[in-house]
Amino acid sequence: MPFREINAKMVEAHVQPGQRLFSQRGAMIAYKGDVRFTPNMQGGQGGLTSMIGRRVANEATPLMTVEGQGTVMFGHGGHHVEVIELDGDTLCVEADRLLAFDGTLEQGTLFLGSDGGVMGMVRGQVTGQGLFTTTLKGRGAVAVMAHGGIIQLPVTPDRPVHVDPQAYVAHHGDVRNKLSTALGWRDMVGRGSGEGFQLELSGNGAVFVQASEEKL
Amino acid sequence: MSTAPRVLDVTTLPSTDNVDPYTFCVELNGQWFLQKGKMIAYYGQIDFSGVGHGHLDGLVAGSFHSPLHAADWVVAQGSGKMLLADRAFDVNSYDLEDGNLTVRSGNLLAFEPSLSLKQSIVPGFLTLIGTGKFVAASNGAVHFVEPPVRVDPQALVGWADCPSPCHHYDHGYLKGVLGGIRALTGIGGASGEEHQFEFVGAGTVLIQSSETLMAEQATGAVPHEAGVPGGGQGGQRGGQQTPQLPGQLGGLQRRFGL
Numbered sequence: 518m519p520f521r522e523i524n525a526k527m528v529e530a531h532v533q534p535g536q537r538l539f540s541q542r543g544a545m546i547a548y549k550g551d552v553r554f555t556p557n558m559q560g561g562q563g564g565l566t567s568m569i570g571r572r573v574a575n576e577a578t579p580l581m582t583v584e585g586q587g588t589v590m591f592g593h594g595g596h597h598v599e600v601i602e603l604d605g606d607t608l609c610v611e612a613d614r615l616l617a618f619d620g621t622l623e624q625g626t627l628f629l630g631s632d633g634g635v636m637g638m639v640r641g642q643v644t645g646q647g648l649f650t651t652t653l654k655g656r657g658a659v660a661v662m663a664h665g666g667i668i669q670l671p672v673t674p675d676r677p678v679h680v681d682p683q684a685y686v687a688h689h690g691d692v693r694n695k696l697s698t699a700l701g702w703r704d705m706v707g708r709g710s711g712e713g714f715q716l717e718l719s720g721n722g723a724v725f726v727q728a729s730e731e732k733l
Numbered sequence: 734m735s736t737a738p739r740v741l742d743v744t745t746l747p748s749t750d751n752v753d754p755y756t757f758c759v760e761l762n763g764q765w766f767l768q769k770g771k772m773i774a775y776y777g778q779i780d781f782s783g784v785g786h787g788h789l790d791g792l793v794a795g796s797f798h799s800p801l802h803a804a805d806w807v808v809a810q811g812s813g814k815m816l817l818a819d820r821a822f823d824v825n826s827y828d829l830e831d832g833n834l835t836v837r838s839g840n841l842l843a844f845e846p847s848l849s850l851k852q853s854i855v856p857g858f859l860t861l862i863g864t865g866k867f868v869a870a871s872n873g874a875v876h877f878v879e880p881p882v883r884v885d886p887q888a889l890v891g892w893a894d895c896p897s898p899c900h901h902y903d904h905g906y907l908k909g910v911l912g913g914i915r916a917l918t919g920i921g922g923a924s925g926e927e928h929q930f931e932f933v934g935a936g937t938v939l940i941q942s943s944e945t946l947m948a949e950q951a952t953g954a955v956p957h958e959a960g961v962p963g964g965g966q967g968g969q970r971g972g973q974q975t976p977q978l979p980g981q982l983g984g985l986q987r988r989f990g991l
Binding site for chain 1: 816872873874876879882883884885903924929938940942943944945984
């Protein structure tokens with residue numbers, strides 16, 4: 518496991534030769550040993566097409582490649598950091614929430630419209646995800662940032678979870694999400710509860726929620 | 734999981750310890766130095782007087798050696814319990830035992846007069862020398878590392894026992910063919926980690942969990958003297974400090990105000 522949580526806001530990663538990490542640019546706090554930081558033009562893995570894909574999808578957060586031998590500490594903006602272990606499944610997360618992740622993970626972009634059609638796009642707008650989101654797949658660890666602490670809620674087939682779209686951070690596993698609206702005439706006249714939109718997650722997996730409704 | 738907020742009074746408040754990660758309680762019985770505006774509440778009889786006024790001269794002469802910095806500090810005098818906090822940043826106390834610790838000036842909240850405060854040679858930092866307790870804030874919890882280590886300049890809180898701080902520039906990624914293209918065209922951007930503070934030698938380095946800087950406090954100016962870092966520049970300008978490039982007019986240029 519490459520990441521170790523030092524405290525709620527900082528993680529430590531061990532880098533070994535032949536193994537690389539990706540991290541958000543400028544998120545290094547300190548390092549020991551011989552470690553190199555190379556700006557990553559493609560914003561992650563894949564070739565030129567992936568890069569163009571990410572640019573178009575607006576999921577091109579400036580990343581850097583971390584290589585060498587040593588220990589690196591990451592932290593960013595005083596945000597809380599949570600390490601999520603992936604064991605062959607897929608994590609959906611916004612690119613700008615990624616603090617650092619294993620180079621072995623396969624990175625991709627997902628069009629939200631393909632998962633729920635028009636409603637998927639509306640959901641993207643409401644959650645601030647936009648029309649696309651980043652996926653990470655494989656075995657490895659991801660350090661994800663959130664405003665306030667992160668809690669993990671399990672999603673089981675008989676127990677769907679409803680989440681405030683603004684507090685949604687990421688989800689993994691075989692989870693379908695759909696936006697459920699509880700809009701009534703009160704919302705139309707501006708007297709709504711402020712909870713008109715909810716994200717309903719069902720399936721088998723887990724969803725990560727932050728203890729705040731503030732976006733990064 | 735506690736449901737109701739804890740109610741504390743003068744007897745249940747901790748004595749010279751953290752109340753929660755963001756608040757520190759000082760049991761005052763005598764004098765403490767604190768930075769202006771960091772006291773949030775107190776019990777008991779405490780006077781706050783500016784540094785450098787009359788009856789405190791002796792105290793200031795003994796433990797406050799940063800004269801131009803004095804306007805930012807007050808002396809709390811009396812007995813009682815005093816709560817310190819700073820914009821909900823994490824607050825911690827540190828014990829020094831016949832030691833020294835250099836800390837970013839904006840991070841220091843308060844210290845015991847048994848310590849003496851001096852301006853560090855490194856601009857923007859203050860050094861505490863002696864035996865006693867002081868309180869410092871940080872953005873996220875403080876993490877201690879042993880040199881050799883390289884630290885992001887914004888994440889550095891301070892260092893103890895004098896490891897040697899110096900600048901480290903890393904442009905390794907500008908080497909090679911791809912690096913050359915990157916350097917020439919700027920395509921690919923910078924990693925944002927070209928510059929670090931490097932610490933070598935014996936000691937401890939304190940880093941905070943975020944590279945978001947806490948607002949810096951002016952540490953006061955240093956005397957304009959040759960050989961004083963940051964001080965010698967103001968007075969004697971000119972000189973042959975910058976190497977002459979061919980094509981520049983040099984002295985003539987300056988003379989004609991070009």
